[in-house]
Amino acid sequence: MRKRATLVIAGIAAAMGTLSAFGIAAPAQSAAERPRWDTRVFSRVPNPGYPAFVYAHPNGRVYAGSYTNPKGDSVRSRVFEWTAGGTLQRSWTVPGQDLSQAHGVQVATSDARGRLVLLEKSTSRALMLDPRTGRFTRYATFRDLPACGADGGKGCSPSVLDKPAIPNFAAWGRNGELYVTDYGQAVIWRVPPGGGKARVWLADRRLDGVEFGTTGMLLAPGRRALLVTQQTSAGLGEANTTTGKLYRIPIRSGRPAGMRLMWESLPGELPDGFGVARSGRIYVANAGLTAQIVVLGPDGEELERFPETPVTGENGSEIPFDTPSSATFLGRRILVANQSFLGTGENHAVLDVAVNERGRPTFIPRSAGRSR
Amino acid sequence: MVSTGSTTGTAGSTTVSRRGLLGGMTLGAGVLTGNLARPAEATTRQGGLPRRVDVVVVGGGLSGLVAARRVASAGRSVLVLEARDRVGGRILNHNLRSGAVIESGGAFVGPTQDHLLALAKELGVKTFKQYAVGDNVYVSNGQATRYQGTVPPDPLILPDAAQLITRINEMSKEVPVDAPWAAPKAQEWDATSFHEWVEENSVNPGVRNLLLSYLQPTFGSDGRDMSLLFLLWYIAQSGNERNHGTFERSSDTSGGAQDSRFVGGSGLIPQRLARRLGDIVALDAAVRRIEQRSDRVVVTSDRGSVTAKRVIVATPPATALSMDWFPFLPPKKMQLLQRMPMGQLMKCDAVYRTPFWRKDGLTGMGVCDSGAVRISFDNSPADASVGVLLAFIGGSTWERYGVRSRAARRTAVLEGFAKVVGPEALNPIEYVEHDWTHERWTMGGPVALLGTGTTTSFGHTIRRPFRRVHWAGTETSTYWSGYMDGAVRAGDRAAREVLELL
Numbered sequence: 001m002r003k004r005a006t007l008v009i010a011g012i013a014a015a016m017g018t019l020s021a022f023g024i025a026a027p028a029q030s031a032a033e034r035p036r037w038d039t040r041v042f043s044r045v046p047n048p049g050y051p052a053f054v055y056a057h058p059n060g061r062v063y064a065g066s067y068t069n070p071k072g073d074s075v076r077s078r079v080f081e082w083t084a085g086g087t088l089q090r091s092w093t094v095p096g097q098d099l100s101q102a103h104g105v106q107v108a109t110s111d112a113r114g115r116l117v118l119l120e121k122s123t124s125r126a127l128m129l130d131p132r133t134g135r136f137t138r139y140a141t142f143r144d145l146p147a148c149g150a151d152g153g154k155g156c157s158p159s160v161l162d163k164p165a166i167p168n169f170a171a172w173g174r175n176g177e178l179y180v181t182d183y184g185q186a187v188i189w190r191v192p193p194g195g196g197k198a199r200v201w202l203a204d205r206r207l208d209g210v211e212f213g214t215t216g217m218l219l220a221p222g223r224r225a226l227l228v229t230q231q232t233s234a235g236l237g238e239a240n241t242t243t244g245k246l247y248r249i250p251i252r253s254g255r256p257a258g259m260r261l262m263w264e265s266l267p268g269e270l271p272d273g274f275g276v277a278r279s280g281r282i283y284v285a286n287a288g289l290t291a292q293i294v295v296l297g298p299d300g301e302e303l304e305r306f307p308e309t310p311v312t313g314e315n316g317s318e319i320p321f322d323t324p325s326s327a328t329f330l331g332r333r334i335l336v337a338n339q340s341f342l343g344t345g346e347n348h349a350v351l352d353v354a355v356n357e358r359g360r361p362t363f364i365p366r367s368a369g370r371s372r
Numbered sequence: 373m374v375s376t377g378s379t380t381g382t383a384g385s386t387t388v389s390r391r392g393l394l395g396g397m398t399l400g401a402g403v404l405t406g407n408l409a410r411p412a413e414a415t416t417r418q419g420g421l422p423r424r425v426d427v428v429v430v431g432g433g434l435s436g437l438v439a440a441r442r443v444a445s446a447g448r449s450v451l452v453l454e455a456r457d458r459v460g461g462r463i464l465n466h467n468l469r470s471g472a473v474i475e476s477g478g479a480f481v482g483p484t485q486d487h488l489l490a491l492a493k494e495l496g497v498k499t500f501k502q503y504a505v506g507d508n509v510y511v512s513n514g515q516a517t518r519y520q521g522t523v524p525p526d527p528l529i530l531p532d533a534a535q536l537i538t539r540i541n542e543m544s545k546e547v548p549v550d551a552p553w554a555a556p557k558a559q560e561w562d563a564t565s566f567h568e569w570v571e572e573n574s575v576n577p578g579v580r581n582l583l584l585s586y587l588q589p590t591f592g593s594d595g596r597d598m599s600l601l602f603l604l605w606y607i608a609q610s611g612n613e614r615n616h617g618t619f620e621r622s623s624d625t626s627g628g629a630q631d632s633r634f635v636g637g638s639g640l641i642p643q644r645l646a647r648r649l650g651d652i653v654a655l656d657a658a659v660r661r662i663e664q665r666s667d668r669v670v671v672t673s674d675r676g677s678v679t680a681k682r683v684i685v686a687t688p689p690a691t692a693l694s695m696d697w698f699p700f701l702p703p704k705k706m707q708l709l710q711r712m713p714m715g716q717l718m719k720c721d722a723v724y725r726t727p728f729w730r731k732d733g734l735t736g737m738g739v740c741d742s743g744a745v746r747i748s749f750d751n752s753p754a755d756a757s758v759g760v761l762l763a764f765i766g767g768s769t770w771e772r773y774g775v776r777s778r779a780a781r782r783t784a785v786l787e788g789f790a791k792v793v794g795p796e797a798l799n800p801i802e803y804v805e806h807d808w809t810h811e812r813w814t815m816g817g818p819v820a821l822l823g824t825g826t827t828t829s830f831g832h833t834i835r836r837p838f839r840r841v842h843w844a845g846t847e848t849s850t851y852w853s854g855y856m857d858g859a860v861r862a863g864d865r866a867a868r869e870v871l872e873l874l
Binding site: 040041042043044046047048059073075076078080082083086087088089090091093114131132133134318345 | 487545546547548549550551554555556613614616832835836837850851861864865868869872873
């Protein structure tokens with residue numbers, strides 16, 4: 001998503017210098033392993049580029065969609081498929097997009113039948129793509145809610161500005177319901193099992209962003225809460241609206257039970273997609289100015305950053321972090337979608353970063369994608 | 373410059389033998405698993421075929437064999453039907469009288485062709501560097517000039533060539549390797565032939581002539597019958613997921629697509645692969661009909677009919693059209709296949725007692741502005757037990773020399789070699805040639821060409837499965853299409869497609 005902050009935050013680089021050495025021992029390294037943080041190019045992403053998330057499918061393959069070109073284009077988005085080794089296999093062109101609008105697609109997750117769940121921006125839809133047949137089907141729609149300001153109200157988004165629904169990241173709930181973040185509106189959606197019209201599951205002014213809204217989402221370990229990243233905050237009256245956040249939102253009896261702030265980013269960091277290791281550590285991709293991967297403890301304590309030097313994105317590979325937008329576990333590495341939002345197609349890539357610990361598998365209930 | 377590189381064989385058949393049936397059953401039981409390292413068994417040339425397998429692969433070229441290997445490794449039964457009496461498709465070793473081996477088909481391998489290199493390593497086929505020590509020779513207007521590098525240092529041509537190459541490289545970056553029809557300027561670039569584009573964007577006619585030394589061996593074409601978009605895509609896909617394709621990687625010897633060759637010839641790769649697959653590879657089994665029913669596919673070959681759950685067609689595009697399809701191919705797929713003619717190419721090799729040009733400080737690579745030899749290479753075996761010079765005769769040069777008598781062509785080729793390395797080239801101890809346009813099951817080489825309008829109108833069907841039929845073959849690859857590496861990639865991809873549906 002248009003995630004790279006154009007804001008200039010005074011002194012941010014200096015501030016980052018103080019955060020580079022939170023001491024926690026990196027996971028033990030076996031003889032054959034790459035050093036932790038060894039970064040390689042998994043694959044460049046062909047045009048139309050702009051990968052914003054990478055999905056590691058239980059079938060062993062890797063998928064990413066092409067997201068929005070900020071300069072505008074009339075090229076339909078595509079979904080790419082790679083092997084786990086980074087060999088490009090196939091691609092599919094997304095049907096039914098409104099090419100007069102900003103358009104793009106995220107491969108958010110997959111259902112119990114292996115179909116990919118795609119979140120499409122221009123039409124505010126969730127689609128299913130069966131990679132075995134190439135067939136697309138509509139799964140859910142997301143409404144354009146009126147803005148009702150920070151005080152909120154029924155049937156509206158507690159947003160300062162009126163923006164359309166932009167489904168962004170998704171996570172399955174225990175009963176086959178699909179939770180979806182909205183990058184434009186201050187809500188989290190719930191798609192009923194089997195698909196259909198999404199309903200507002202949570203409306204909260206803390207989910208309202210200054211252009212850059214709610215992004216990553218995963219079901220927390222224990223499957224009783226959602227973890228959600230927020231890139232900026234519009235309606236909280238904060239001195240600096242560009243501070244990103246990680247929230248924990250417990251689910252009780254299928255309903256949200258509050259929002260707990262777990263971590264705050266530095267200004268302009270724009271935390272985006274993230275992955276959770278088996279150890280409980282959370283790897284957050286900061287798509288903003290610092291262009292780093294931040295490692296948080298299970299409780300949100302900041303432990304480590306890579307690369308240590310912020311802003312440059314220099315990671316040792318031939319492609320620097322340039323709007324790194326997600327951190328998806330694949331074996332003992334994370335795959336980072338390098339969106340290069342304001343940069344060049346040369347940097348549109350999926351990067352492979354060794355972290356030498358395994359991630360928690362994506363939760364996909366047996367009922368995912370099936371009607372009850 | 374250059375390489376004939378693609379593979380894919382063809383289909384082919386007769387009766388159903390007990391041995392073949394058992395072979396299929398054995399595979400189904402999962403014996404052929406892991407690295408397939410079981411005792412070598414011969415491919416079959418006669419006898420029956422199993423009545424029923426999980427997957428039939430049509431075509432025993434490299435792509436088909438790789439597909440079969442992956443399917444078998446997954447514990448599924450598979451049968452390869454190959455029309456010829458050999459495997460390898462466009463890969464073909466030739467045994468010289470001296471006992472040395474050269475390639476009459478795809479030969480070279482280079483950086484970023486990781487899939488082919490990995491397969492060769494697994495099969496114990498080593499590589500050696502293409503001989504590139506010394507000077508190349510540029511022959512223009514009868515004058516021979518020594519030079520180093522890719523482009524001959526003709527002051528009248530060099531600036532024009534440089535700007536063309538720069539533009540080609542930049543434009544190719546806009547072309548998605550997986551979907552060239554989706555390039556922002558796809559319609560515009562697909563509306564003109566590469567030849568027309570060069571005419572409009574170059575100043576010196578000499579550069580157009582020089583380009584033939586790249587186009588003819590690489591495509592078997594002068595560029596008139598392929599669109600600008602196709603050329604740009606071909607450049608874009610001359611790399612891998614981590615490295616953009618470039619004109620240089622496509623055309624260069626050192627560091628390029630012609631960087632290295634295989635000890636013992638590239639033909640060892642399909643041969644060893646087929647040996648590992650054993651009697652699931654049926655030769656002389658041309659496929660005549662593919663009939664899709666609701667729950668199965670019946671493949672009829674010269675050696676009998678086989679029923680399969682899925683079929684992988686790993687033949688050159690035109691060969692797929694020669695089969696009887698039921699139901700008929702989807703219109704756009706058929707249109708695509710009809711619009712993918714093979715280039716026109718032959719390889720001519722002259723054999724000498726020694727690679728005598730080496731002692732003169734020559735690489736053996738020559739670029740000529742006229743004659744039968746537009747480009748030559750040192751094609752000597754790894755141990756240089758004999759010296760071999762290779763000429764590619766493609767496109768309009770093939771139209772002129774390919775139709776001549778063998779004796780007349782031999783004379784023209786040797787005269788061409790003599791311009792490059794001196795008169796000693798006129799007296800070889802052996803002369804070998806192979807015309808791929810005469811190959812019934814390939815119909816040309818090295819690769820199928822897409823003319824104007826084809827990619828944007830029909831290209832999207834290139835890999836799209838047709839019910840239970842999936843497509844392999846180097847032409848369907850997203851990288852190094854037209855090369856052996858593309859064949860490996862495509863076979864592997866098609867097998868994965870099929871496996872997830874079984």
